[in-house]
Amino acid sequence: MSRGRKLESFKDYQRALKNKYGIGQGSAYKPWLETKDVKGHGTRSIIFGRKSQRSHHMMSSIETQLFHLAEFSDSIVDIREQFPILPLNYTQKVASMLGVKHPTHPKTKEPIIMTTDQLLTIDSTQGISYLAISVKPESESDEQRVLEKIDIERVCWELLGVKFSYFTGNELTRIQSRNLAWATAPFRENPTRFSDEQIRSTLAVIKVGQYFFEDLCNKLILMNIASHDEAQLLIRYLIADKFIDVDLSSYIPELGILGVKSIAVMQRGVMNGTS
Template identity: 35%
Template sequence: MAKRKRESTWQQIERRIKEGRGEGVGRDYKPWLYIQDVPSTGRASRIFGWTCGRIHHLMSDLERDYFYILEWAEDVSDIREQFPLLPLEETLSIADELGIRHPMDPKTNEPVVLTTDFLITFRNRNVARTIKPHEELEKDRTLEKFEIERRYWQKRNIEWGIVTDLDIPENIVRNIEWFHKEYQNDDVSHLGVFTVSSIERIVHEQLENGTTLAKATSFCDEKLGLEAGTALAMIKHFLAIKRWRVDMSVRINPGKPLSNITIVNSTGMDFALGG
């Protein structure tokens, strides 16, 4: 059987451009790199985002964690990951001006398209962010690549910055990760308003009495004759849509009570419950 001819870097770039990679906004955006396009390190993630309503391709744990922060931010309206710095000729020119070597494909020894980890729309302005472990900033080669990236965005009057693991609040990220998938909860429509309201009332009453979250939701499932885990999933949904507001800097532990809850009612008015 004949081996498939290896695609040159230039052919790969042309193909991705034809596919519309790096174009579009919101749910229509296509990242330049999908997780299957890069060597697997076991840390890549495909996560459905509630801000854009599409699958996001995240290449590291740090990218995933920063993505959760962006999802939680109320002033973020678009998240474009793996954004290409095109045209390639521009980053080649910047590298030449700086007197540094442009990143190359080690297999073909041809220049590759650089990408910025996130192009983010905050209200009506775009900002670019690169994500890296803080120890990577000590490497000269990393800083050289960053300078190409910085100058690229500077020419477009777009703020560019670096986010490291030291900038990411661990407890907030882990809380968002815990309830993120329940943002879209099918049980809301299946159970109906009365049952959903009953879940909220019963679980909250139990939590006010100092019951742990796990026991409160299990009690609710039994009382309403629901499948095990239904009430807990609904509480995650309330947290994800910010109907239930808690101190996100404190790690949510189902084995402990959930306190200081503020519930936002259907009219959008806040009223404090719990202590």
Template identity: 30%
Template sequence: MVKQTSVPARRIPSRLVTQEWIEKRIASGVGQGVRELYRPWIKVRSVASLGSSHIVPGVKIQRAHHLLSKAEFHFHLILEHDPAVIDIREQFPLLPQAETFSIACSLGYRPVFYPRTKVPLVFTTDFVITKVAEGGGEKIVARTVKYRSEIEELSPKERTRLLEKLAIEKLYWSRRGVDWKLVLYEHLSPLHIQNLVKLRSHALVSALLATEKYFQRVTEFIDQSKTDEISLRLLLTKLSKALFIDYKVVKSLFFHMLWQRRLLMDFENQEIDLARPLKVFTPRSIELNICDERRDHA
């Protein structure tokens, strides 16, 4: 089972940031590394956040992820569930500072400094994501996550300043050939997120349970079942009896297979609810349907 720590937003005592402090952090490896060795530039307990922050043990990358809002946490779930994603680096620093400072000046913007100092701000991008490219190999994309309300509720002056910061961030990544986008939380599917929240605690299960033998037996059972005609609870009860395994264990295995995409469903249009039917497919059943369609059009 995977558990996360939710940390309420709180006011962090302000401290004067010095260039020496920043350089020490860089020298120690903060903001560098990949996968398990990556160290976020910002951690939950070091900054005030919007809403609840989360320290989340990774299920794709085996390290703690530091997510500064509910929006970041929910977007992180989508990334973890995406099979094309192979690395997630949150709170990624845009270094060197001199470059973002120079970009601001070139765009005619007032450079950003840490409060009460003349130390240029270290910009950060919420997520730097490594994905498997369509033609093979890897590609990096960058995503910043905001609430629409977070932008709309700003004063005109504050909104202009935020848009300037986003423009600096976008140009920084454009110079590196990296696709950068702003993700508005309100554009994410609430049902998709709700389903992922239910499944994530089953993303990692005992090695004794996550075996090809059990995967095959569940797959065969689903292929022979009309999953959309009975409640999910009844389906799992029948599966429990067929496998001679406790109901709770079968439920965990079933949810694990949904998370790992060994079982398939429409995440954006179906709710995982034990009291209601859940139309579930297997990769094998889809392959058979494709073959049948090809024969029909031959």
């Protein structure tokens, strides 16, 4: 297992910036902190982004929840995790203004570069905007020190004209995220593509309503729309690429039921009518 980078002093921060950590966007962005750089008890994971075409570093299961929900949103075009708030003296001035202690490194006691868990780029009819989100479990949401550090983040972003939000996650977002992870996992680094004819034929079979997932797969096999190996993947692909809008409030693989809420119209290989 590779060792993490040393981020203990101002010289370390300068080196990180020189190596373009915390800089760029889309596939060129490198998070300030990667999973190997942080010691902790959270469930860390690396997820290849379908939109960004790069690996995203998640430091907890709640960050993963938010990532899947954000990536699935049509209006969110980029997700930059572990985003540094720079320069260092900016966060120090804000901390001083608020009358709270600036975070320091536990070993060197030197001030650290503060990061925001996820910075979202939103493309809407009003143009490009940004949303900075701090991600913390609900169990930590009333801890004084946690609130102080979040307050520094909030003020820093608001002074820059960027909206700031706080995400704790809940049982519903956990299940929704699991469904999205299940649906999209096969189509990340090595996406499987289905023909327009397969997609069109499957959409002709599926109606709004509830299906036993296994029965729907068997129907596609019997109608020669998909092979035995393809059938489940094809339905997951339709969910992942929003050809069908399904109920995400119950974990589909566990329940075995697919609740279809709406179906996209596909004409000449182009989707119409999707949200």
